[in-house]
Amino acid sequence: MEILNPKYQVLSNLEVLMALREIKDQKLSQGARNLATITYETIQYLENTPCKDQSEINLLKFITEVKQFNKLTKSEVLSMVNxxxxxxxxxxxxxxDLEERLTESQxxxxIQLSKKYLIPSTHDSRHE
Incomplete structure (x- = not known):
């Protein structure tokens, strides 16, 4: 995973977790002790959120399928992912303003897309 422009890129919790795991795997200098602590604590937090069971592939599938709901903002989609x-x-x-923007069937x-791609079921469908 590559963060192209860190000032303007909005990341999902999964992407943050993946980036922090990469940082954790690198040898940090003695002066980077604070970074190591923050990295460790943030990973511990994120591993207790839904992103721990998500995959990049399913995240992209969800985002692709949600594009049909063109009334959703990027931040709303990101909130659903997280x-x-x-x-x-x-x-x-x-x-x-949900009632004005989406129908009940939408x-x-x-919810079905969320369950299909973002919420793990009893059988592991993350790699479909």
């Missing part, structure tokens, strides 16, 4: 919705209420909390479809 905290996958499993109920209509979750989408209502993410999408401002909300249901978003």
């Amino acid at each position: 905290e996958p919705p499993s109920l209509p209420l979750h989408i209502q909390l993410i999408v401002e 909300v249901d479809e978003l």
Whole structure:
């Protein structure tokens, strides 16, 4: 994974976790002790969020399929990636003016896409 322009790139929790794991694997100088601590603590936090069970492939599939909902903003899609919705209420909390922008069937479809690509099931479908 490569961050092209760190000043302007918005990253998902999965991308942050992957980048931090790369940093952790590098030999850090003695002066980088603070970076090592922050990296370790952030990895520990992210490994307790939904991103620990996500894959880059499924994240890209989700984003591609969600493009059909052209009324969603990039930040709303990112929020869904970081905290996958499993109920209509979750989408209502993410999408401002939901009733004016999405139909009930679109909300249901978003939940199904979230379950398909972002929320692990009892059988591991992350690598479909």
